Amino acid sequence: MSIQNVLIIDDEPDIRELLEITLGRMRLHTRSAGTVREAKRLLGNEPFDLCLTDMRLPDGDGIELVEHIQAYYPELPVAVITAYGSMDSAVQALKSGAFDFVSKPVDLNILRDLVGSALKLGKPGDGEGNDAASTRHQPPREEHLLGDAPAMRQLKATILKLARSQAPVYILGESGSGKERVAREIHRQGPRVDRPFVPVNCGAIPAELMESEFFGHLKGSFTGAVADKQGLFQAAQGGTLFLDEVAELPLHMQVKLLRAIQERAIKPIGAAHEIALDVRILSASHKDLSREVQAGRFRQDLFYRLNVIELRVPPLRERREDLPHLASHILSRLAQRWQEPPRRLSPDAMQGLMTYDYPGNVRELENILERAATLCDSDIIRVEDLQLPSAVTPPAPLAGEPLKPLEQQLEQQERQVLLTALEQAGGHGATAARLLGLTARQLSYRLKKLGLPP
Known part of the structure; x- marks a missing residue:
């Protein structure tokens, strides 16, 4: 195995020497430069597996180098070294394409973890330089996101880029569109794949338990803490x-989360x-988190830390050409689970699926097909088996009939929408909430407000 080569850029000789000694003990070969000009010369003459650069340099800054590397050596991971507390500079570097950052004074354990993660990305070249084209002959990755519509091809290409970074990513998408699956794919294709992926639904944790759930606690730190508890972090x-449904975090927890992200440290309760x-x-x-910020329900500083890069997941209605493949995959998966031959869709059933709008997206498609496969009388699913819901429209008032007060009309429409969603979900509240883009807590509140049974 060839020795991996790291370029260190810092105008302080003491810092360069510290980094060279630390990386040397990791059996890495290092080259160093004190200016942007010297760094660009070395990059043009030698292949590197990783670049570490200070933010402030005599003839430029680290952002300039990050952008240069992104333009000419896009497969080369670059991490920046920032002054203590300079989160704005770190965020700017991540937005420009940096793999990660480390703050001064440099914590050597954090540095070693960063270097180890970056080098797991692998070096694309064959000894002739950092040419991204050399990755073309690598075997394709296993397919985990189904679909070949233009929107999905763009999503997959973006995921591949984001997997090579450690920047925080905010995934925006409608309920049921597959946001967690996208998050898992970013993790799976990145250098942390052999470490845990921990999903948490922020809307499902009671507010009084959030700090303990996120940060853990020590035995005896409060009434009921009968043993040490490891937190999600x-x-x-x-x-x-x-962090799924992160907009549901109460403001007091947003403050604690912001500090954990900025300091890269947590303190369990009682520690x-x-x-x-x-x-x-x-x-x-x-x-839409930006609207939540404008409404005062979400902290702007936390929004900027989480939304370093925004990734939009397209709704199913924007990629209808993927429906035949998705439907076939779902029916095959159901057949495997039930250990019987897969159901097939009749042409009219497929046409019905193609014309429906899917407010619940892929999750709703799965529910529709599972219900149809369960209730149909043969191995052919017909359009009537799908029981596709029709749009709920309020009845128009008769000519001359006086209009009801607006609030009363809106409550009547809301009641009808909630009842329709519960009917589609078979009375299952959590499923109805997902169809409506609500949390279970929000649905329960609306049902109670309108005097409907939970």
Whole structure:
């Protein structure tokens, strides 16, 4: 196995020497430069597996080098070294394409973890330089996201790029569109694949338990703490923490999450010392976080930390050409689970699927097909077996009939929509909430407000 080559760029000789000694002990070969000009010369003459650069240099800055490497050596991971507390600079570097960052004074354990993760990405060249074209002959990755519509091809290409970074990613998409699956794919294709992927639904944790769930606690730290408890951040150490429905976090928890992200450390309840974190944060919501910020329900500073890169997952109606493949895959998976031959869709059933709008996206498609496969009388699913819901439209008032007050009309329409969703979900509240793009807590509140049974 050839020795891997790391380029160190810093104008302080003491820092360069510290980094060279640390990486040398990791059996890595290092070259160093003190200026942007010298770094560009070395990059043009030698192949490298990783670049570490300070943000402030005599003839430029680290952002300039990150952008240069992105333009000419896109497969080369580059990490920046920032001054303590300079999160804005770190975020700017991540937006420009940096793999990750480390703050001064450099924590050598964090540095070693960063270097190890970056080098797991692998070097694309064959000894003739960092040419991205050399990756063309590598075997294709296993397919985990189905679909070949233009929107899905773009999504997969973006995921491949994001997997090579440690930047926080905010995944925006409608309920049921596959946000967690996208998050898992970013994790699976990245250097943390052999470490935990920990998903958490922020809307499902009671507010009074959130701090303990996220950060853990020590035995005896509060009434009922009968044993030490590991938090979600600790469970994800070295891997990825996926915060689903992050918009549901209460404001007091948003403050604590922001500090954990900025300091890269947590303190369990009752602990005397902080625990250093090596966790990549991915988050998602079906809500528009920027609107939540404007409404005062979400902290702007936390939004900027989570939304370093925004990734939109297309709804199913924007990739209808994928429906035949998705439907076939879902029916085959059901047949395997039930250990029987797969059902097939009749032409009229397929046409019905192609013309429906799927407010619940892929999750709703799965529910529709599972119900149809269960209830149909043969191995052919017909359009009537799908029981596709029709749009709910309020009855128009008769000519001359006085209009009801607006609030009363809206409540009547909301009641009808909720009842229709519960009917489609077979009375299952959590499923109805997903169809409507609500949390279970929000659905329960609306049902109670309108006097409907939960």
